[in-house]
Amino acid sequence: MTSELVVTDTERTLALDRAINSLRVDDPVHSASVALMGWQKPVFAALAVALIGSAVWQPVGTAVALVALSVLGYLLTLCDRVLIFRRGLASRPITIADDEARAIPDAELPPYTILVPAFHEPEVVGNLIRAMAALEYPPDRLQVLLLLEADDEATIAAACATTGSDAITIVAVPPAQPRTKPKACNYGLHFSDGDIVTIYDAEDLPEPLQLRRVVAAFGQLPEDVACVQAKLAYRNERQNLLTAWFTAEYALWFGYLLPGMMARNSPIPLGGTSNHLRREVLRRIGGWDPFNVTEDADLGLRLAGYGYRTAVVDSVTLEEANSDLVNWVRQRSRWYKGYLQTWLVHIRRPGLLLKALGLRNFIRYHLVWAGTPLIALVNLIFWLVTALWLLGHPAAVTAVFPWYVYFPALFSMVIGNFTAIYMGMVALREDDRADLMYAALIVPLYWVLMSVAAAKGIYQLIRQASYWEKTFHGLDIQPHDGEAEAELASSA
Secondary structure (H helix, E strand, C coil): CCEECCCCHHHHHHHHHHHHHHHHHHCHHHCCCCCCCCCHHHHHHHHHHHHHHHHHHCHHHHHHHHHHHHHHHHHHHHHHHHHHHHHHHHCCCECCCHHHHHCCCHHHCCCEEEEEEECCCHHHHHHHHHHHHHCCCCHHHEEEEEEEECCCHHHHHHHHCCCCCCCEEEEEECCCCCCCHHHHHHHHHHCCCCCEEEECCCCCEECCCHHHHHHHHHHHCCCCEEEEEEEEEECCCCCCHHHHHHHHHHHHHHHHHHHHHHHCCCCCCCCCCCEEEEHHHHHHCCCCCCCCCCHHHHHHHHHHHCCCEEEEEEEEEEECCCCCHHHHHHHHHHHHHHHHHHHHHHCCCHHHHHHHHCHHHHHHHHHHHHHHHHHHHHHHHHHHHHHHHHCCCHHHHHHCCCHHHHHHHHHHHHHHHHHHHHHHHHHHHHCCCHHHHHHHHCCHHHHHHHHHHHHHHHHHHHHCCCCCCCCCCCCCCCCCCCHHHHHHHHHC
C-alpha cells in the first residue's frame, strides 16, 4: 500500500528552497536560470550586429560564408559520429550476468532510492506500481519516492488507490516555479536515503535485475565513475511509423553511440531515466538544474566537468515511444532547447571546460550539445534551398555554392545521408530488429520532423527558456498482462 510522506512546514519550505535555488546560489555559473551571463551578452550581441551589417554590405559573400560554415559543421559532425559508432561497435555496454547480479548477498546491497516524478499522469500510475514490485531488490533497502505536484489531485488519488508495493512513498511537491522535472527530483533528493539514486518515469518498465546489475557494475568500476546509465528501449515500437523511427533512433543511440562515448571517456548526455548516480557525488555537484529542460544532458556534462565519468550497463528499461505527432514535436523541441541551454551554460568558462575535457572532448561537446539542434535546423534551410533549385532558380543557388563549398556540400549530402541510414540499419540488424528495417530506410522523413522540432525549440529558447512543455503518456496500446514482462526479458 502506498503511503504519503509527512513533513513539517519548516522542512517543506527548506526542501523547496534548496530544490529551486541550490545550484543558482551555490554555483550560478552552472545554472540555466539566466540564459546569458557575463561576457556572453556583449559577445553574442556584437556577433549579431556584425552578421546583420555584413549581410547588408555583402549579402552574397555573407551567404557563402554561412553556407561554408554549415558545411564544415556537417562534415565535422559526420566524422565524429562515424568515429563514435566505430568505437561503439567494439565497445559494448558493461554486461553483468544474471547469476552474478543475484549472487550479491542482500546484506551487502547498498540502500537504493528511486525517484519517480509524475505530473497529470493518473493513467500510468498502475504500471509504475507493478514495475516497482517486480524489482529484485530487498524492500528494506529500497526507497521509492513518487514525486507528485501537491495540486495534482487526480494523480495523487490514483496513486493512493493503487496497491502493490509497500516501498512506495508519495512525496507532495509544493507547487512553485519552475514547474520542471529536475525541480521535483531535487525536492525528492532532499528526502532520499539511498547510497545510489536513480530516476524512472512513471510509465517505465525497468528489467527486474537492473538495480543489482548496477550495484555489481559500480563494484567493478573505479571511484571516478559516478553514474551508470542503463539502456532505454521502447515497448510499442510497432504501433505506428513514428514509434518505429523512435525505436530505431534509440537502438543506435544507446546501443552504440553512448558506449562509444564511454570508451573514449567522453561526456555523455544522459537519458532522462535509468541513470544511476552516487548520491554523495550528486549532492556535491549541486543536484539537477531546475531551470534546464534537459537536466539529464546537463548533468552528464557537469559530471565530466568535475572529473567524473559515466558508464553504460547492458540492462534495459522499456519506455513508451511517442506515438502522437504533436506530442512528439513538443517533446523533441524541449530536448533541442535544453541541449542549447546546456551549451550556453557550459561555454561560460571555455578555458576551464577545455582543461577539464581535453581538446577532443571539447570539440565533441560543441558538436553534440550545440550541433545536434543547429544541424537539425540547418537541414530545413538546405532543403528549402534545394527546393528553390528545383523550382527554377539555379542562379540564386549557384551564387552561394562556389566550387570550394559545393563539392564538400555534395560529399556531405551523399555520403553523410548514406552513412546515417547505414548506421541505423546496422543498429537494428545487430539488435535483431529486421521488422523495423523499413523505418531506417525512410528515416529522412523523420529528419524533416526533427527540423520542425528544432525550429520550435530555438524559438522557445528565446521566448520561454525554462518552460517545460508537458509530454503526455499513456497513448500507447497497453500490453496485456505478462506481455510487457516477456518483451523485457527478451530485450535484457
